[in-house]
Amino acid sequence: MTFDTMGFSPELLKGIEDLKFEKPTPIQEKVIPIVLSSNHDIVGLAQTGTGKTAAFGLPVIEQIDLQNKSVQALILAPTRELCIQISKDLQSFSKHINRLQITAVYGGAPIINQIKALKKGTHIIVATPGRILDLIKRKAAKINHIKTVILDEADEMLNMGFRDDLDAILETTPAEKRTLLFSATMPKEVARIAKTYMKTPEEITIGKQNAGAENVRHIYYLVHASNRYLTLKRIADYNPDIYGIVFCRTRQETKDVADKLIKDGYNADAIHGDLSQAQRDHVMKRFREKSLQMLVATDVAARGIDVDDITHIINYNLPDELETYTHRSGRTGRAGKSGISIAIVNFREVTKIPYIEKIIGKKFEKLLVPSGTEICKKQLFNLIDRMEKVKIDEKQISPFMETVNKKLEWLSKEEIIKHFLSLEFNRFLAYYKNAPDLNEKPNNRKENRDNFDKRKRQDNRNKRNKSNNNFQRFFINLGKKDGVLPTNIIGMINDYTRNRDISIGDIDIKDKFSFFEVDGIYTSTILKAFKDSKFRGRHINVEIAEGINEGNRKKKRKRK
Ligand code: ADP
Ligand code: MG
16 A cells, blocks of 8 residues: 555645655554545554554545635644654644644643634644643633544553543543544543443454563563672673663662763763653753663653654663553564663563563563673674774875874784774773673572571561551642552652552542551551652652541551
8 A cells, every 4th residue: 555545635745755654653554544435433553663654644634625614633642752752743644635634732831822823823732631631621622523533542541640631631522523542552531431431443453462562572681689780781781882871760860870881981861740841841852862862761751752863772770561562572673673671670570571572462582691701792793893894084094094004014004903992992801801691590598598587578568457457648749640540659658658568558649649558557657758759840749647546447558
């Protein structure tokens, strides 16, 4: 199939041609004809990098009535970055359609300018759910005539706590509109949206549902947690041309890892919630330009990142929500290229690998962390390769050659090579001289000890749970609106108290705040631990909620 035969206007075809898209991707091949020739709703499941933006963007642009000045399509996406990306993509598709107006609106930017832009009139709005709802309430965005609503990255929007906003928006749009929903995964919440707001949608699944991109290799290294950073360094040294994202779980860890990498001479930087938008844009610009080889990021900060040639995704540790792994690894292997997703895991995390394999529908390869010798060999060949291929500027260099030759007369060719290599290479040889083996051996005493510890902890926990069913209920000023999930709260309790044995009861996430319950004997530990803490840049306030809840817990949370 080609774009020419799909029924697009010559202007739109010209835009596609400019982009050098040769033929539609599988999801485009399926979605475009349905949108152009019927009025069916669509649920499109496809991993990142499959060309979803054009799949909905092209036919929606084609169907805009330019004479009609009202808003005809609303595209919802989870982040500011994605809104900007999508509207840029639509702009380039429609480069030759002069009068088409596309407006992006999102949080974190002055609303006044967006109101002004909308006042001028627009055919397509690309928006984050929170901001468009605000604009609808202020009567700046009028969506009562829209024909199409598109939910892009629906799973991410729900992950980020936009559930109520989405409900509110979908309820106010005209009943006869068409809805297109795109998602990489199909968790329950996405299915609920489809069931509640869509009319017997056609379901289009590209590749295996929930599968990671076909051309991504998944690898894990089993190491002791204290060796994570050294392992990361070896990965970087073993892949001199690496262009990758290193995912960390917390902002602090992101900063620490990036600081160490920079100190150790790598082209790396961090992107996380503590940075201002301008700082984030600056880091992203350097990464896009490849001035940075490694971007250390939290999952939240990485959500908008849309870069094509990523060679490696490194999971510095596994994500709390295992589904997130799909999003991480989906950032490589895009646009037909191959990529590698590496997980650095310890004994505790390695047990999660089979679950991830189920989610991605693919097996991991367990590889050994490269040894010092292997890395030196790799670096050496890389250096020689670069030396062979280097461009020589004859004109600039020839005036020096005579003197240089004279000075090196006493050295043979072999010796000259040896000297040059050592000059560049001694640093690596020295660093990796006697470098230890970082691999954890499955059968060593350490594992037995770990397992013993684990059993003992479990026993203690069981004992405590039997003897003490008094949970203290706490109030925390984080809710759905902040994108907080039960696992985040469990994670914070674990991290801030540095005690993984505290029994946790119910966790109840409300809109703007939440409650959680913890074994009452840890009340002061919790209050102390959460003092002066932050979540995604917001100060956390934890207080005792009224009344102690007595025993009889039905839902006991399992600890990670
Ligand atoms: P998704 O939204 O599924 O993650 P995108 O729409 O962002 O994917 O597309 C991923 C990349 O593939 C982009 O760089 C885009 O320009 C490119 N692309 C999309 N459609 C085609 C096509 N038909 N041929 C070649 N490249 C394409
Ligand atoms: Mg997309």
